[in-house]
Amino acid sequence: MAYLDAGSSQRLNEAGRHALEQALDQGWADPVRLHSQGRKSALLAEQSISTIAQVLKVQRDEVHILPSGTHAAHAAIAGTAYARRRVDSPAIISAVEHSCVINATAALSQCQSLQLGVDQFGLIDPEELEATLRESGARFVAVQSVNQETGTTQDVQAIAQLCSAAEVPYIVDASHSIGHEQTPQSFDALIASAHKWGGPVGVGLLILRTGTPWHPTSLTQTLGVFGQGFPNVPVLAATAASLVQADQEHRSNRDRLMTLTEKIRAHAATLDGVEVLGHPTQRAAHLVTINVPLIAGDVIVEHLDRLGVAVASGSACSSSPLDPSHVLLAMGIQTYGNVRVGLSHTTTEADVDEFLSCLPRALEAIRATSAY
Amino acid sequence: MAYLDAGSSQRLNEAGRHALEQALDQGWADPVRLHSQGRKSALLAEQSISTIAQVLKVQRDEVHILPSGTHAAHAAIAGTAYARRRVDSPAIISAVEHSCVINATAALSQCQSLQLGVDQFGLIDPEELEATLRESGARFVAVQSVNQETGTTQDVQAIAQLCSAAEVPYIVDASHSIGHEQTPQSFDALIASAHKWGGPVGVGLLILRTGTPWHPTSLTQTLGVFGQGFPNVPVLAATAASLVQADQEHRSNRDRLMTLTEKIRAHAATLDGVEVLGHPTQRAAHLVTINVPLIAGDVIVEHLDRLGVAVASGSACSSSPLDPSHVLLAMGIQTYGNVRVGLSHTTTEADVDEFLSCLPRALEAIRATSAY
Structure with missing residues (x-):
């Protein structure tokens, strides 16, 4: 997992x-x-x-x-x-x-x-x-x-x-x-x-x-x-x-996590219909959010979960994950299909690769059964 | 201890x-x-x-x-x-x-x-x-x-x-x-x-x-x-x-603790200048407070601590143990030398006996060095 x-x-x-x-x-x-x-x-x-x-x-x-x-x-x-x-x-x-x-x-x-x-x-x-x-x-x-x-x-x-x-x-x-x-x-x-x-x-x-x-x-x-x-x-x-x-780990891990989130950003941007959000360089090392228009974020989360990958959807910091995200609204981005990836100091490159290999499979499976 | x-x-x-x-x-x-x-x-x-x-x-x-x-x-x-x-x-x-x-x-x-x-x-x-x-x-x-x-x-x-x-x-x-x-x-x-x-x-x-x-x-x-x-x-x-x-222990321990606190009440009442507070029968099994006029509660606590017994003094539920007790004031009792004994389900008769043997020694030692 x-x-x-x-x-x-x-x-x-x-x-x-x-x-x-x-x-x-x-x-x-x-x-x-x-x-x-x-x-x-x-x-x-x-x-x-x-x-x-x-x-x-x-x-x-x-x-x-x-x-x-x-x-x-x-x-x-x-x-x-x-x-x-x-x-x-x-x-x-x-x-x-x-x-x-x-x-x-x-x-x-x-x-x-x-x-x-x-x-x-x-x-x-x-x-x-x-x-x-x-x-x-x-x-x-x-x-x-x-x-x-x-x-x-x-x-x-x-x-x-x-x-x-x-x-x-x-x-x-x-x-x-x-x-x-x-x-x-x-x-x-x-x-x-x-x-x-x-x-x-x-x-x-x-x-x-x-x-x-x-x-x-x-x-x-x-x-x-x-x-x-x-x-x-x-x-x-x-x-x-x-x-x-955490303070010590941040010093020794930050560059590694920055490289991993950069990998996610670069790879996800090549996927059809996937948008990478947030500033490309003025950003923290451990968070990435992507947006997939017309697919609900919670559906993506559930598909990824069945494939063994846990991520967050929706308004990642409100009390309900199904509320629309005020953050994305303020950025002028539609808030329907957003998925947040959060890395910790224990996250490995294999974890990231697993996400990147599962994401297109999940999106394909969802689109195959979707009316849109 | x-x-x-x-x-x-x-x-x-x-x-x-x-x-x-x-x-x-x-x-x-x-x-x-x-x-x-x-x-x-x-x-x-x-x-x-x-x-x-x-x-x-x-x-x-x-x-x-x-x-x-x-x-x-x-x-x-x-x-x-x-x-x-x-x-x-x-x-x-x-x-x-x-x-x-x-x-x-x-x-x-x-x-x-x-x-x-x-x-x-x-x-x-x-x-x-x-x-x-x-x-x-x-x-x-x-x-x-x-x-x-x-x-x-x-x-x-x-x-x-x-x-x-x-x-x-x-x-x-x-x-x-x-x-x-x-x-x-x-x-x-x-x-x-x-x-x-x-x-x-x-x-x-x-x-x-x-x-x-x-x-x-x-x-x-x-x-x-x-x-x-x-x-x-x-x-x-x-x-x-x-x-x-705790709910199970209360059922199996309550009578035992009631007997132990009764022992404290009976024994402490025989000590010179010691008053036992609270209702003799309408009372919980795990708490007893005694009062020793003219000796400060915190001095008793410190003496007992050196003898290996931990109890509470003063206003046992305010933010400072040195505040006067509003509970004893309301009962018409002076609030200077009060000591609260609190038992848990792990308290043994030996713990209680240790307190009862240390209490008169502590009071004697305090009185010997006191100006009163």
């Missing part, structure tokens, strides 16, 4: 799993308690958070853990918007942000929002952002580093400079950067999800630079290492260890 | 750990995806939720999973209060509820709250509740089944009948019942936390009876099996398996 849906989910990596199992033995006690078991848990939590800060090159007290990437996005957006509630300017996001960023922004009370359009590759126009900031200012700007469907990378450095010049907080969704591409260093708030880098499910990361305006909007959006609820030390330890592994 | 702080936290039990490790291998894929790995995850999630429903004797679609017991409490309280926002009556809770219930109720906008006082054992007066319901009605009533510090059990059956007669939703915090005492069956909403029964950290359970008024108040309070964020199938599988084990 070739598993090529690492963009949705992948196994907890070995270092993360080892740390989780160790911490289930050593870090299960309540870290706020004063007995030695509690102190052992507290020490493990402290070491874990320091490791996360070190890998991401941020300060230890800038690291906050929330119950999911979605919770981290809501906390970042609602908290920043509320802290700047006296700024009478819209929230500016890109049209291809993850649905949780779009939903959190739409849910803000007394804050208009403004979506930056993208070109056919999924890139925003920094000049348009600059003009918008000059014209209306902004409550905050949220533009992702890597798109979750196409892998297109935005120029976060340039965006950060524009926001900094306009004195507007810049929130970057780095969910598909950490452990895959270089982690953005210029931002005011960064959000991520541990399971996207091979870490445990149930961990949203929020990095808030010292001095970034932020205010809680509900009691379950309290920050700190653990936010609200019982401190989950085993999962925090797994987060730190998996991040160290 | 005798670990007697299971009221704060205990190890993930064997069935939960086994299920977690299996699901890390088998249930890591995204259950909303259409490939076979995704379908395997979806099936595991479905089986887990059915198991939870079966053990708790509720309908499958009445079970909702949130990121912690605190999140479950906030969702239950905010969601019920909002659904009944046109009911111009206060929220009624007991003065000894867990801090997350008190905080969630205090945070409600446009809803007064009213705290029912308790007697010296921590029991509310059902007649007072009846009179209050008759006089003012209620947005909702929240009274726990077992108190987290003293182990005193409220008469949830009688409370449920009063609420039902007044047509007011009854929310029961059953965090210290499930896996320890009989799970309440008469309620409109039930909240619990898996790690309190030996399950995984990071799972709050909300059971909402069909027909109970409830409305989400924020996007991160969405319900369903997984609420908001990526579906955490491994932890859901661990929750179900640990619940089955």
Whole structure:
């Protein structure tokens, strides 16, 4: 079986799993308690958070853990918007942000929002952002580093400079950067999800630079290492260890994965009626999306699955894989027959070859039984 | 080492750990995806939720999973209060509820709250509740089944009948019942936390009876099996398996633990200057709190820890163990020198004997070096 849906989910990596199992033995006690078991848990939590800060090159007290990437996005957006509630300017996001960023922004009370359009590759126009900031200012700007469907990378450095010049907080969704591409260093708030880098499910990361305006909007959006609820030390330890592994693997594997995704892009483009989406060079190493007009993406996924290849279809980051993709819509591409291929550090060339040999067979079989 | 702080936290039990490790291998894929790995995850999630429903004797679609017991409490309280926002009556809770219930109720906008006082054992007066319901009605009533510090059990059956007669939703915090005492069956909403029964950290359970008024108040309070964020199938599988084990152990161990906590109560009461708190008979089998006036609880905890016994001090369920206990304050007891002993199903008589032999030695040593 070739598993090529690492963009949705992948196994907890070995270092993360080892740390989780160790911490289930050593870090299960309540870290706020004063007995030695509690102190052992507290020490493990402290070491874990320091490791996360070190890998991401941020300060230890800038690291906050929330119950999911979605919770981290809501906390970042609602908290920043509320802290700047006296700024009478819209929230500016890109049209291809993850649905949780779009939903959190739409849910803000007394804050208009403004979506930056993208070109056919999924890139925003920094000049348009600059003009918008000059014209209306902004409550905050949220533009992702890597798109979750196409892998297109935005120029976060340039965006950060524009926001900094306009004195507007810049929130970057780095969910598909950490452990895959270089982690953005210029931002005011960064959000991520541990399971996207091979870490445990149930961990949203929020990095808030010292001095970034932020205010809680509900009691379950309290920050700190653990936010609200019982401190989950085993999962925090797994987060730190998996991040160290993913960060090292990204350094040693990125060129290899870039070559593999280039192979997919080049080969798929030669197939009849197949379009390769996203920017050809400004892109992450681990994601490719193709589009096959007139064939439903879920039908392709099911055919490929029967041939032993797992990929994702539809709106790859919404709650239902059958919803149309707002990302492709914003790129001016029809959203019917899209298939996302996601590679992890364990993906081999044989996995990719299997996909490339199965894809034309799947399309042929579907077309043979189709009325179109 | 005798670990007697299971009221704060205990190890993930064997069935939960086994299920977690299996699901890390088998249930890591995204259950909303259409490939076979995704379908395997979806099936595991479905089986887990059915198991939870079966053990708790509720309908499958009445079970909702949130990121912690605190999140479950906030969702239950905010969601019920909002659904009944046109009911111009206060929220009624007991003065000894867990801090997350008190905080969630205090945070409600446009809803007064009213705290029912308790007697010296921590029991509310059902007649007072009846009179209050008759006089003012209620947005909702929240009274726990077992108190987290003293182990005193409220008469949830009688409370449920009063609420039902007044047509007011009854929310029961059953965090210290499930896996320890009989799970309440008469309620409109039930909240619990898996790690309190030996399950995984990071799972709050909300059971909402069909027909109970409830409305989400924020996007991160969405319900369903997984609420908001990526579906955490491994932890859901661990929750179900640990619940089955805890439920069986409670049946076979309850009498044994009741005898052990009775032994602690009887023995501690004979020690000079030691008071045993909570109701002598209307109590859970696994919790005892004692009070030693003029000695700080954390000093006792530290002395006992050096002698090899782990217990909890202070406000056993607030975020800081050094905060005064609102539970003991409500019972009219000074909150300075309280120590909570929490037993799990793995606690032996030898553990209890070790505590009982160490306690007078610790108190003697503290008094010998004290100015009082």
